[in-house]
Amino acid sequence: MKKVILALTIFSFFFVACDSDDDNGSVVEPIQSKQFVNLFAPSTGQPGQEAGPFTKFDFETGEVTTSETDWDIAFRATTIAVNGGVVTGTVDEPVRNGEASATIVNGTFASVTTAEGLTFGQDTDGGFAIPTGSDNGWYNYNFMTNLVTPIPGKVLVFKTRNGNYAKIEILSYYKDQDNTQDSRYYTFNYIYNPNTGDTSFE
Amino acid sequence: MGKELYMSVLIVFVFAKTFSQEIVTDTTRVTEMDEVVLTATRTARQLSSLPLPVTLIGKKNIIQSGTIRLDEILNEQTGIITVADESGFEGVQIQGIASDYILILIDGVPLVGRSAGNFDISRLTVGNIKQIEVVKGPSSSLYGSEALGGVINIITEKPKTETLSGSASYRIGSFMQQDINLDIKQRVKNFRYGIFANRFSSDGYDLNSDVDGQTVNPFENYTLNARIYNDFSDKLSLFASARYYNQNQEAGFTLDDTSFEGDSEEEEWNAHLRFDHDFNTKLDLEYELYYTNYTATERLVDPISDDVLTDSNFDQRLLRPEIRGTYIFKNESKLTTGFGFQYDELDRTFFDETVDFTSQYGYVQYDTDLFEKVNLIAGARFDNHSEYSNQLSPKLALRYKITDRIAAKASVGYGFKAPDFRQLYFDFTNSAVGYTVLGYNVAVDKLNELVDQGQIIEVVVPVDELQDPLEAESSIGYNLGATYKAPKWNAEVNLFRNDFQNLIDTRIIARKTNGQNVFSYVNFDEIYTTGVEANLGYTFRDFLTINAGYQLLYAFDKTKEDQVNRGEVFARDPETNQTILVERSEYFGLVNRSRHNVNFKVFCDIPSIDTNINLRLIYRSKYALFDTNGNGLIDDYDTSFVDGFVTTNVSATKTFFKNFDLQIGANNLFDYTDAAIPTLPGIQLYSRLNYNF
Numbered sequence: 042m043k044k045v046i047l048a049l050t051i052f053s054f055f056f057v058a059c060d061s062d063d064d065n066g067s068v069v070e071p072i073q074s075k076q077f078v079n080l081f082a083p084s085t086g087q088p089g090q091e092a093g094p095f096t097k098f099d100f101e102t103g104e105v106t107t108s109e110t111d112w113d114i115a116f117r118a119t120t121i122a123v124n125g126g127v128v129t130g131t132v133d134e135p136v137r138n139g140e141a142s143a144t145i146v147n148g149t150f151a152s153v154t155t156a157e158g159l160t161f162g163q164d165t166d167g168g169f170a171i172p173t174g175s176d177n178g179w180y181n182y183n184f185m186t187n188l189v190t191p192i193p194g195k196v197l198v199f200k201t202r203n204g205n206y207a208k209i210e211i212l213s214y215y216k217d218q219d220n221t222q223d224s225r226y227y228t229f230n231y232i233y234n235p236n237t238g239d240t241s242f243e
Numbered sequence: 244m245g246k247e248l249y250m251s252v253l254i255v256f257v258f259a260k261t262f263s264q265e266i267v268t269d270t271t272r273v274t275e276m277d278e279v280v281l282t283a284t285r286t287a288r289q290l291s292s293l294p295l296p297v298t299l300i301g302k303k304n305i306i307q308s309g310t311i312r313l314d315e316i317l318n319e320q321t322g323i324i325t326v327a328d329e330s331g332f333e334g335v336q337i338q339g340i341a342s343d344y345i346l347i348l349i350d351g352v353p354l355v356g357r358s359a360g361n362f363d364i365s366r367l368t369v370g371n372i373k374q375i376e377v378v379k380g381p382s383s384s385l386y387g388s389e390a391l392g393g394v395i396n397i398i399t400e401k402p403k404t405e406t407l408s409g410s411a412s413y414r415i416g417s418f419m420q421q422d423i424n425l426d427i428k429q430r431v432k433n434f435r436y437g438i439f440a441n442r443f444s445s446d447g448y449d450l451n452s453d454v455d456g457q458t459v460n461p462f463e464n465y466t467l468n469a470r471i472y473n474d475f476s477d478k479l480s481l482f483a484s485a486r487y488y489n490q491n492q493e494a495g496f497t498l499d500d501t502s503f504e505g506d507s508e509e510e511e512w513n514a515h516l517r518f519d520h521d522f523n524t525k526l527d528l529e530y531e532l533y534y535t536n537y538t539a540t541e542r543l544v545d546p547i548s549d550d551v552l553t554d555s556n557f558d559q560r561l562l563r564p565e566i567r568g569t570y571i572f573k574n575e576s577k578l579t580t581g582f583g584f585q586y587d588e589l590d591r592t593f594f595d596e597t598v599d600f601t602s603q604y605g606y607v608q609y610d611t612d613l614f615e616k617v618n619l620i621a622g623a624r625f626d627n628h629s630e631y632s633n634q635l636s637p638k639l640a641l642r643y644k645i646t647d648r649i650a651a652k653a654s655v656g657y658g659f660k661a662p663d664f665r666q667l668y669f670d671f672t673n674s675a676v677g678y679t680v681l682g683y684n685v686a687v688d689k690l691n692e693l694v695d696q697g698q699i700i701e702v703v704v705p706v707d708e709l710q711d712p713l714e715a716e717s718s719i720g721y722n723l724g725a726t727y728k729a730p731k732w733n734a735e736v737n738l739f740r741n742d743f744q745n746l747i748d749t750r751i752i753a754r755k756t757n758g759q760n761v762f763s764y765v766n767f768d769e770i771y772t773t774g775v776e777a778n779l780g781y782t783f784r785d786f787l788t789i790n791a792g793y794q795l796l797y798a799f800d801k802t803k804e805d806q807v808n809r810g811e812v813f814a815r816d817p818e819t820n821q822t823i824l825v826e827r828s829e830y831f832g833l834v835n836r837s838r839h840n841v842n843f844k845v846f847c848d849i850p851s852i853d854t855n856i857n858l859r860l861i862y863r864s865k866y867a868l869f870d871t872n873g874n875g876l877i878d879d880y881d882t883s884f885v886d887g888f889v890t891t892n893v894s895a896t897k898t899f900f901k902n903f904d905l906q907i908g909a910n911n912l913f914d915y916t917d918a919a920i921p922t923l924p925g926i927q928l929y930s931r932l933n934y935n936f
Contacts (some may be wrong), residue, residue, distance in 0.1 A: 072529045091758075118757070120758070121857075132623060148811060148813075148822075149821075149823060149824060150822055167700060167701060168700050168701060168754070172754070173754070173758040174751075174755075174758050174759055174760050175760065176760070176873075177751070177754060180678075181873030183871065184676075184875070185869045186871060188871075190872055190873040191815075191873065192873040192874065193813035193814050193815045193823075193872055193873060193874050194811075194812070194874065195820050196822075210821065210822060212815075212819075212821065218820055228820075
């Protein structure tokens, strides 16, 4: 699996974090703004009856992982699972052993400046926290072009298993962001706040 | 009256060589010489005196233009465009209103047989047409359901001469397009008959060689029409017409490297019987009985394994008796009233059983002249329907004669479209992708079946929301215009606005365990179309006619417009793929709508050499086919835009030995093609020989 991580360190966002952490004097870590390119999320079986292992992702390392426990979100075709709650009942799902949770916010990526006040959900036996199916969650399936397009303005916000906050904007479901190439390759921008419990994204 | 007749004859003589314009006399009473329109009021009315926007296309224009199917000639008129929707079927759009909401009539009775709402007007030959009348704006006050955007009425010719007359023609053109017509008419004392036969065939064409199969597959079709007219007395006459249409088209589809082959067949019957009864000098009555049956079947099989891919059928019938009466008052005001009953039945694939609708209706219309300068038409129709709430459709129209040359027109009307069979009874699951579409009336039962089968994760719409009956789609249309008519010049401008509500669209009602959705129909969309249409005509010394037309159109979804204004709609920057806000100026509007439509036509008669030639240019500005970036609307970032284009059509006709016409022509002279415009083949050259007898 080809994997490229572009780290874009942002220095200009200190002040928000500083305010809340001044009292205990701990070191405030900078917000991480990164892009993950071509996360491959294969699936065996037909659409609607996906099978095979999920590709797990850990926000803390910014890496794909095969760990059974140290992961926050996981991908299989268009389905996104969180490491929180219980298995929804599809085959080959990873066991949830964390307390990660997710929600979807409408807006541009930059406009989602905080996770404050958002209501997060976990995977349940009734379905995934990020709803599956066209136009229900993060993507739209176009019957004319047969393309899966991330719905513009859908920002996925996560609380990680360790209690950190992150937001994701999926840019493409196709390899190298090229619709003519193979599908099931996620490219996404994300912002991760390494300061546990801090809801700010800037 | 004598003076008016004299005037009319004189003017008709002067304008006989022009092709589409109006007569100056200004009265609601008409003579046979005038350009008479039946559709607008259901009585014979002079075109120029009408308070409504009406387009009249005469036989001469149709023949000189070398058009053979209805879509070709309509597409050359201002504010009328033919468009193919996602299904590839070509429908007509008037004032930005889609084919679903436009009623098609032949001699005043409706045609059925739509594919996903679209009426394929290329089904209709123009070989035996006297004229085509197009009334723009809502006309449900006379015609009921479907007449929101307008009414297109095809008028066939009534035989006049005692000698046998008629014509026979053969045309051959590019793509092996062949069109053969035979038309015979005669009057024998009180009895008249007309027989018409047409065969049209083509090898089809291919615009995209990368895709298996042709864009349009080879087809052949036949139209037969027999009409009889009998005057039993001065008081009572009969009109009877039988029409038959049949088309066979090759069909093919490649799925997973298997080529499926087969045919699709369409068949249509129309039987129309009418008695005209002049009860007395004041009261005319018409008793009408109409039956039509439209069937379409398609069967695709793998020729090697005999696996059947599709085997679909569609069988719609309509029966409609109607009685109409027109009472003429002393002051020449007319009161028109009618009532009728309609039985509509459909049996098709993806329906559990044959379903039927019944409706009863009545209408009344008062047409009067006030203070010599004002013509007023007020009318209303009431429809009582078995499947949806009753509809009352009023209409009011006014024409004010400012000077002998200038008149102002204004009209407002209500139009509706009943939920169609598909929206109520569909039960379809896509076998490849796995989504399900359920008609509104069967949604709850079918959904419960799916729940019982364990196919549903979650029902996302409260079930009680699925219980209230689906409302008819409706619109209110406003038209405001002015006309100018001088001996050489004529001009017309019309502002229009149509506000639609309760448009029916699909929404997700449940999520399936396979990750797909269950869709059903709901009333939610509110859209509007607004704009201006303008026409300018110039006639020079009876041999040159120049016409220019323009339509400016804005068509938007009100809900989506509000969402854009509130900053809730996003798109993707094509460079970075990052989300950006869609500005109001970037919301392009509804699919398949062009902002600008222009036509320019020059017709030239050269009597000294028995020849006429013409040039017609039609421009359509860019339009979008579907949303590509997943935000549910068409914005400047979508990639399904079709570039604006011009089609250039020319033809020339020379008459030999008095009775023979030889026509040569080219449609799409500059060979403009785009794989995204499946209905526009490249250049089509043709020649046609016609014999009149």
